Amino acid sequence: MVLVCFALQLQTEGLERTPQPPERGASAPGASPIPLRSIGLAPGESQVKSASRFYRKDFTLPILAALNQAAPAYPTVTLPMSYETEQENFWSGNFGDEYTERNQGALHEAALLHFFSEVLGHTGRIGSAIEFGANRGLNLSTLRRLLPEVELAAIEINESAVAHLRTLPGLDVKAQSILEFDPARTYDLALIRGVLIHVNPEKLSEVYDRLYRSSHKFILVAEYYNPTPMALPYRGHQERLFKRDFAGEMLDRFPELSLRAYGFRYRRDPLFPQDDISWFLLEKSRM
Numbered sequence: 001m002v003l004v005c006f007a008l009q010l011q012t013e014g015l016e017r018t019p020q021p022p023e024r025g026a027s028a029p030g031a032s033p034i035p036l037r038s039i040g041l042a043p044g045e046s047q048v049k050s051a052s053r054f055y056r057k058d059f060t061l062p063i064l065a066a067l068n069q070a071a072p073a074y075p076t077v078t079l080p081m082s083y084e085t086e087q088e089n090f091w092s093g094n095f096g097d098e099y100t101e102r103n104q105g106a107l108h109e110a111a112l113l114h115f116f117s118e119v120l121g122h123t124g125r126i127g128s129a130i131e132f133g134a135n136r137g138l139n140l141s142t143l144r145r146l147l148p149e150v151e152l153a154a155i156e157i158n159e160s161a162v163a164h165l166r167t168l169p170g171l172d173v174k175a176q177s178i179l180e181f182d183p184a185r186t187y188d189l190a191l192i193r194g195v196l197i198h199v200n201p202e203k204l205s206e207v208y209d210r211l212y213r214s215s216h217k218f219i220l221v222a223e224y225y226n227p228t229p230m231a232l233p234y235r236g237h238q239e240r241l242f243k244r245d246f247a248g249e250m251l252d253r254f255p256e257l258s259l260r261a262y263g264f265r266y267r268r269d270p271l272f273p274q275d276d277i278s279w280f281l282l283e284k285s286r287m
């Protein structure tokens with residue numbers, strides 16, 4: 001009975017039942033493909049016990065010991081990755097999977113064409129771009145339609161989104177968190193859209209640094225704007241959505257950046273509605 005309750009509890013608290021690709025984490029030999037990433041598994045420690053360490057800290061060891069004995073394989077349970085911040089775990093797990101399913105549609109694609117046409121009017125032709133938090137690649141596909149020759153890269157934490165990205169020809173997919181990304185080269189454009197609003201505010205400066213280091217010309221920041229930092233509920237979740245002047249903070253942080261252009265996309269736009277996004281095109285001065 002205790003075992004059944006435990007299993008039900010795991011499922012209602014966001015555990016996935018979809019196997020994860022093996023390279024994303026170690027799992028106990030012969031057991032389910034749980035991506036037990038960076039959680040410090042001791043040799044021979046079971047998945048069920050490790051899962052509890054992250055997701056059910058209040059479970060007592062005797063219950064775990066019983067579980068390990070009675071259900072050593074626990075074959076279908078998979079866990080979201082364990083990242084440093086709660087926000088990364090949130091996007092790498094079920095919420096991100098469901099978002100990826102929702103994030104499509106011809107009207108949205110038309111609005112993106114309109115949006116990127118305007119942005120490219122300010123940048124001129126670009127040869128390469130990297131997107132931070134690309135989801136299924138709608139922004140990058142739009143760029144490719146407008147600039148068939150452009151070289152593209154994407155960083156994405158959610159594996160179902162990564163699976164979509166991998167179907168896009170010629171795209172360099174970096175399946176990892178932005179907070180782990182170490183830029184090895186620079187691009188004409190580094191872009192981030194609807195992602196800084198979901199990053200743990202304490203980690204924002206790390207993302208700003210990576211955006212800055214990834215670009216030698218332009219940085220596009222398209223996010224929800226507020227002059228002062230604020231948090232607001234997001235689909236019933238707390239601490240998952242934040243608004244502030246992200247681009248202004250980058251301008252303050254990096255004296256070599258200047259504001260090239262900015263604008264707003266309104267959700268009530270009769271032709272090309274978008275989600276009340278303020279966008280800022282920052283330009284890096286040549287050094």
Ligand SMILES: C[S@@+](CC[C@H](N)C(=O)[O-])C[C@H]1O[C@@H](n2cnc3c(N)ncnc32)[C@H](O)[C@@H]1O
Nearest residue numbers: 091096133134135156157158177178193194195
């Ligand atoms: C709201 S969606 C925006 C997607 C896309 N940029 C767009 O404009 O449609 C946020 C995306 O960022 C990804 N993401 C969130 N935090 C991330 C992180 N720390 N590292 C990499 N990707 C992240 C999510 O998985 C999701 O695909």
